[in-house]
Amino acid sequence: MENKADTGKILAVITTKRDCVAGGAPIFVADTKEEFVRKTFVLEKILDGMAHEIDPDIMIIVRHS
Amino acid sequence: MDWHVYNSAVIIGVLIGFLTRLRLLEIDYRQYPTYPHGYLSHLALGMIASALGAVAVPALLKKDYTAVTFLALAAQQFRDVRNMERETLAKLDEMELVPRGASYIEGIAKVFESRNYLVIFSAFMTSLSVVLTKTWWVGAVVGGVLILGAGLLMSGQVIKDIANVYEGKLTFEGPNLYVDDIYLMNIGLEDNQKRILQHGIGLIIEPNSPAAVVTISNIGQRQAILHDVSAILGVYRDTGEPALVPIAKRDLNDGRLGLVLLPQEKNVGRAIQVVNFVPVLESAVRRPSQFSVRDTEGKRGQA
Known part of the structure; x- marks a missing residue:
């Protein structure tokens, strides 16, 4: 919609396992499962991207359109 | 002024052409065109198209062959209709929660263009039938058939x-x-x-x-x-x-x-x-x- 350049990119990574992720996208580390879900929820709304579960400890936010 | 058969041919031709356009301009569930100004511009263009179709017959019979070039001009004009529709819909599409998509827009735009050709055709045929039979009501009957036929012609598969x-x-x-x-x-x-x-x-x-x-x-x-x-x-x-x-x-x-x-x-x-x-x-x-x-x-x- 407003920013086509971001389409299909990982906008953020949320994890409870700090060691499992690295790279260019902003990484948000959560200590508990509740915090993990809450952070994902908030980031999904703010970034207007979809939250996808890679595995139970890692979520990524991706904008598709 | 003498009342010539050409006069009734043109009048009935234009009328039938306009009615064809009106018949093809339905508000439907696809929510387009629901804009009153959209209506007006399409009816106005339909009027022009039917005038072109209706006048073509007398012009050709009077051996005024250059009149055909006007039809080419019309084709250009109606291509612009397609562009106009495409641009409008594409702009509106940006503000839809679930957009139509480019293919759908292209399809709608093409339909709007071809409807005008259909209008020209029915105006032309009506005008021709009046000139050939020299009776105005034959034109009205032919026109009625064409209006009904146009609806069938323009409804595609679902x-x-x-x-x-x-x-x-x-x-x-x-x-x-x-x-x-x-x-x-x-x-x-x-x-x-x-x-x-x-x-x-x-x-x-x-x-x-x-x-x-x-x-x-x-x-x-x-x-x-x-x-x-x-x-x-x-x-x-x-x-x-x-x-x-x-x-x-x-x-x-x-x-x-x-x-x-x-x-x-x-x-x-x-x-x-x-x-x-x-x-x-x-x-x-x-x-x-x-x-x-x-x-x-x-x-x-x-x-």
Whole structure:
């Protein structure tokens, strides 16, 4: 919609396992499962991207359109 | 002034042409054109088109052959109609929660253009029949037939003609959403998963011929289906809720299409009905069955 350049990119990574992720996208580390879900929820709304579960400890936010 | 047969030919021709345009200009469920100004501009152009068609006959009979060049001018004019429609719809599309998609817009724009040609044709035929028979009411009868015929000519195929639509069950396997056995998408948040199960409708579109498989797989066609359903049944969606998006994915093995729809009112029967009557986009139609192996062998032999 407003920013086509971001389409299909990982906008953020949320994890409870700090060691499992690295790279260019902003990484948000959560200590508990509740915090993990809450952070994902908030980031999904703010970034207007979809939250996808890679595995139970890692979520990524991706904008598709 | 003497009343010449040409006068009645032109008057009846223009009238019939205009009525044809009026007949083809219906407000329908696709929500277009619902804009009063859109109406006016199309009726005005329809008027011009019918005048062109009606005047062409007397002009040609008077051996004024240059009049034909006016028809070329008209063709140019109506191509602009297509551009105008395309631009308007593309602009509006940016502000839709579930956009129409480029193919659907192209299809609509093309229809608007060709309707004008149809108007020219019916005005021309009416005018011709009046001139040939020298009686005005023959023109009226021919015109009436043409108006009825125009409606039939401009109504194309719908999904119902090429596929079978039925309900599928939405299920989650972990974060993955399925409708029956067709994978749709990965939904990370449990909150969204619950909302999709609560408000979503799963549908399966099963094509009934190899050609239909290709048509239904067209991305523009899929977007048209999603848009039409959203336009009629509403959407359970907003900006900032990217997970709640209606989506269509195909089963690669047999070409069935799996849909998850998020309508404002959860009414499966109605949703099926709506999908059934989504127009088949011209740009999505392929005819693989018309490819004959024997033909190509013949050509290869000649080469």
